Amino acid sequence: MEAAWLAERIGDPSARGIAAALTALIREGTVTAQTRLPTVRGLARELGVSSGTVAEAWAELRKHGMIRTERRRGTVVLGPPDVPRPIRYERIGHFGDRLAIDLAIASPDAALLPPLEAALVAAAGADGLNDYTRETITPRLRAAVEPHWPFPARGWLAVGGGYEGVQLLCQTTALPGDRIAIEEPTAARLLDILETIGVQIIPVACDQDGPVPAALARALRARPVAFVYQPRGQSPCGHAVTPERSAELAALLERSATLIVEDDGIGELSVSPTVSLGTRFPDRTVLVRSYSKSHGPDLRIAVVGGAADAVERVRVLRSFGTGWTSRILQDTLAHLLGDPEVRERVGHAREVYAARRARLAAELAARGVPTGGRDGLVLWVPVRDEPAALVTLAAHGISVAPGSRYVVEPASRHHLRLATARLTDDPDELAALADVIALAATGGPGVSAAP
Known part of the structure; x- marks a missing residue:
């Protein structure tokens, strides 16, 4: 798409006006999916506005799923507007329905609820x-x-x-x-x-x-x-x-x-x-x-x-x-x-959750995988390579949350987030689980993960 062609169809050169004009063009089908948009600088020059104004309009369109910026192709149209989605949350632990152990979602143990x-x-x-x-x-x-x-x-x-x-x-x-x-x-x-x-x-x-x-x-x-x-x-x-x-x-x-x-x-x-x-x-x-x-x-x-x-x-x-x-x-x-009985039950649940978290942390530490933290229903586990660790765990029927969903910018060290509230209380099963997690974290037996 030529910058001049788009500029002619924008009556209000504010960020909101630019976003509204392009939204209308996409909705009516004049601008179709996979159309490559002009550069921010090129459109700003045609409209006589700052590059920041166009970038703000692009951000609004991106939020509603209408455009995407790709490294080689620039910014391309995806289609009509969609509701903003919690992308990080929706992508946590989706590896199919056959996984036997769900450590992705930190939900409570139903047996411990009042x-x-x-x-x-x-x-x-x-x-x-x-x-x-x-x-x-x-x-x-x-x-x-x-x-x-x-x-x-x-x-x-x-x-x-x-x-x-x-x-x-x-x-x-x-x-x-x-x-x-x-x-x-x-x-x-x-x-x-x-x-x-x-x-x-x-x-x-x-x-x-x-x-x-x-x-x-x-x-x-x-x-x-x-x-x-x-x-x-x-x-x-x-x-x-x-x-x-x-x-x-x-x-x-x-x-x-x-x-x-x-x-x-x-x-x-x-x-x-x-x-x-x-x-x-x-x-x-x-x-x-x-x-x-x-x-x-x-x-x-x-x-x-x-x-x-x-x-x-x-x-x-x-x-x-x-x-x-x-x-x-x-x-x-x-x-x-x-209710005093409920307070006692919640207190018991607190002790059980803390013990489950501590036991898995100890098992992982014994295998050279430190986790840190002292409270909560999750463990933050360092891994050598996040994608490889996710695949390894999925192959063993275990779903976890990728650490990259919890940071603003890509981190220098990779992590996984493991939910601990519904862990098994069987020592042998927990040890076997820790073996697999350590294997995924280190990339192989006997290799320590980065702290």
Whole structure:
């Protein structure tokens, strides 16, 4: 396609206008799939705009699956617009339906979840049901969670899971082009969320105690509108922030106006205490605590508590859609949280998950494969070659998550993420599993993986 031909058909030379004009041409079939588009610089010259304006339009089209940039062919048309997809998350562990051991998805062990029947019956008989009053959080649920919140929250909201809470906070805080600082590696779904919102991702390196202060200091120089991190049970690395590290991070954040979003993804299953920056910055910290893995994925419940203005923005955005989370589900969780037998059951599950993770880590360490981390439901396993390791494990009927899905840019060292919540408790089976993982990690027996 000639740049001049396309420029003639663009009435509004803004980024939005360029994207809209090309979208219309693709939809009506004037521009077909596999058409090679002009260069960014060439179209910018014809339109009399900056290259950045055209690049922004291309980014919007790319987000909706209409174009793709290839090294040799340049930018080509794929077809009409599609909904943005969580590409990283959708590509985790897809090696067919015949794999016998699923270590790709960090889902809880159903045998360790509390029964829901009594809690659902109690919640279904509560007062105030079937009322269109938009209740951000039921009194029973707030009473159940507030005493255990790590700092005084001025805003409260129940949402449909932890990732929805984090997504809505980012979406209502950042405009396209804004910067958000995040841990690296971090959750694949978080990267998908931020790319869909259209923000610039500023990675912050981590070690065993959480975000590295020097890395956060560099990120803050870019003036991010938010800093999103996991204070404990971090996925994929399994670190937990210590009080000492939290104090170092707080000293850096003291001089910024950045919103702090804390993602407590495994909540009560974590073996580490909650160390929250909200104790230092209650007016600009929001904690998102999920109860899916501890009390049941089908509850679809997370609680958002913290800075009033940030929580209010999320409430307003939700009013366009669901408006509020089911009061039945909220009070079901409240009942579970207040039941001594359920608390004992969750405590038992926490111990079982920690033991399973520790046993596999020890087995791998004995085979020359260090993993690190001390909390969570996953292991971050270094491997010599990611694609080869994935193929080796798949050939043995094992699916895992490729580490490349958890980083912003290609990493110098390869990793796999292994879910540990549903591991076997049979020592012989676990040893055999560790043998295969070590083989995949090292590329052969007796060869140590990179640390």
